[in-house]
Amino acid sequence: MQRSTMLWTLVMVVAAAFLIGRTLQGEGGRGSAYVRVVPRAVDEDHPEGRWQGVERVDPAEYWRAQAADPAQTAVRWSPANTVGIWLAALFTLAVLSFLAGDNPVYKVAESILVGVSAAYWMVVGFWEVLVPNLLGKLMPGVIQAWALPGLEAEPDLSYLVPLTLGVLLLWRLAPRGAWIGRWPMAFIIGVFCGLRLVTYIHADFLSQIRNSIVPLVVMNERGFAFWDSVRNVLTVFGMLACLVYFFFSIEHRGAVGKCARAGIWVLMITFGAAFGYTVMGRIALLAIRLEFLFDDWLWLIDPNNRRVVDGATALLQSAGIL
Amino acid sequence: MKRTIPFLIASVAGFVLIIAYFVPFAEGWGESVSIWFDVLAAIAFILGGGNLLKNHLQKVSARKPGWAYSAITVAAFALTLFAGLAKLGATPNPQYPASSAWSGAYRETGTVFWWIYEYAFVPLTATIFALLAFYVASAAFRAFRARNTEAALLLGTAFIILLGRTFAGVYLTSWLPDSLYGLRIENLSVDIMRVFVTAGNRAIMIGIALGTAAVSLKILLGVDRSYLGSGDE
Structure with a gap:
């Protein structure tokens, strides 16, 4: 067995032991999701709603509801969402396993993502575009009776053109x-x-030029504004230097070459800022995934006080009643 | 026939839209054609899905290496597609309670499609993008080793921008006197964004606009016909 394989097997075994240990610890509930029943389409004849939907709630809300009335069913444990949390956690770990190198677990996660995302965009395209903007225009009566009861339109046969092109x-x-x-x-x-x-041409080219026509000597109510003037000069000449660098019809030599070099520096600063923001965005995403693992799944942290309950409920919990 | 008609379609469609922009009674054409464009883009998603299915099913039936992953892809695709198109678990639109469940929202909380989106699509895509945090760090390290002015400017700016958005960065330069207020890292990052990044972005946007206009004209005038392929297909 290779050293890396042994190492990863060891990590997996330790992680599995930790998970089993946490689950058997007695407090229970880790990775569990709770929902509140929400009445839908409430009217005079149906005060409880014609049917019921659900929405996710914090565990603390479930514990409070149970403490108040142990027989209540308005807030309850949700098997579907609990399985979802566990699946999402396993997917997260599967993708993160790529950091140790390409492996079958990552490949399975990647294959699932390819299938799910292709189908996801197909479904979105069907319900958001094809049904209202194509079928709804060609046969509004049928679509109104089937899927869009609020649709009011006359048939528009010009939409046979995109239909034909689509086929x-x-x-x-x-x-x-x-x-x-x-x-x-x-x-x-x-x-x-x-x-x-x-x-x-209208939105980018002209508007950018229009925005760049600014006074190079800025005067305000107190007289000459030195730093504002410096900012405007640097912005305008920085932009012009970049444009000189983009202009390849003349050789970048002498004064043009120096100007183009200054343009490269301005562009590097621009790319550096974009790079910084990208790094920040990715680290924020990573933090969100780690928060999901440690908060939603393992219940090791509770930054939003989602599992903080009052003393009485906590007492019932510790006694094993909840 | 195989190349001339597509060129004429592209050219006529493009020029009609350009002219319509300047003719008052034809101003709405652009809007209508944009909807047609969206419809074709949605049909292109079906084409993409069909192509994905075709390729992966061929791989599975030929038992090519990695066929099991293709089978997983096909299964995930079929399950998601069925759940979304059939609106599994959806309830009728609350505004029209007498209508059937088909009138409900396909992404409503509690539907199978929502469940797949929430617990498979979101964690998988978010974690894959989060992985880039590690790879951009190694890319930054490699760029730093280049040791030239451009690399130093790029990484120096990134460093200032990153620090300027954190408490640590603000704390690091908080000792600077008020006369050097502009050199505090949070102000430095704001000035970089206001001056240099604005200048760079403006030049890039002007360049993109000119490039788009030039390529569009080349396509509409038939100078560039590469989008039609080789002609042998």
């Missing part, structure tokens, strides 16, 4: 005649070019 697009999956899929693709590219050409 042609799916033709790419057919074994023969895949070239016909170029027609809708050409439409997508043409539309994208037409829309973006105008919007980029």
Whole structure:
């Protein structure tokens, strides 16, 4: 057995022993999720609601409800959400295992993610776009009766165009005649070019130039504002230096070369800031995942006081009644 | 036929939208075509899903190396798709209580699709992105070893920006007198963002806009036809 394999096996065994130990410790409940029953579509005939939904609540709320009335069922343990928390924790650990190198556990998690995300975006596209914007336009009566009761529209046959192009697009999956899929693709590219050409020129090109036309000598009510002037000068000349660096029609030599070099420095500072923000974002995500593992799953920490209960409830808990 | 018609479709669609922008009665065309564009993009998701299914099923049936992972992908795909399209566990729309469960929200809390999103999709994607925290740190280390002005500027800025957003950073330079107020790290990071990052981003955005306009015109005028492929397919 390789040294790394032995090490990881040892880590896994220790982690499993820790988990079993925590579960058998007597306090119980770790990784458990609780829900509150929420009445839906309440009216005079149905004061309790026509049907009931659920929403996640903190464990403390469940314990308080149990302390007040042990027979209550309005706040209860949720098997589906509990299994979900455990699954999410295992997925998190499976992905983090990649830090030790590529391994089958990570590959399983990755395969699940590929399948789930492809289907997720298909479902979102179907319910958010195809149903209201295509089927709802072509046969509003049917769609209203089926899935969108609030839909009020007349049939719009111009939507036969995207439907036809869509069918042609799916033709790419057919074994023969895949070239016909170029027609809708050409439409997508043409539309994208037409829309973006105008919007980029209007929103980015012109507005950025407009925002850069600022006074280089700033005067305020107290007279000459030195630092504001320095900021404006640096901003305008920094931008111009970057643009000189982007301009490849002349050789970057002499004064142009020096200006382009200054442009590179400004760009490096820009990328450095973006890099800093990226690092911060990723570390924040990692902290959220670790918080999930230690708070939601293992109940080792409680930063939001989600499991803090009053003395009486705690007493019942410690006596094993709750 | 295989290349001329697609070029004409792209060119006509693009120029009509550009002209419509300047013609008052045709201003709404852009909006309508944007919806068509969204519809085609949603159908492209179906194409992507179909392609994924086709490739992975071929891998499973041919028992290629790693076929078991493909089987897992197909199973996860099928389960999520069925749960979402069938709105498993959904309740009717509360505004229209007499309607069927099909009128309910497919992402409503308690549905199977919501459960998959909450407990599989979110933790998996968030953790994969979180992994990058480790890899960007090693990338920073490698960049630092380059020991040139550009690398020093990049990492120095990143360092100031990171410290400027933390209590430790604020504490480190809190001893500076009021006359050097601007050199305190939190003010330094604000000034970097206001001056240099604004300048760099403006230049990048102007460059992107010019590049997009140039490429769009090349495509619409038929100078660039690479999007049509080789012509043999």
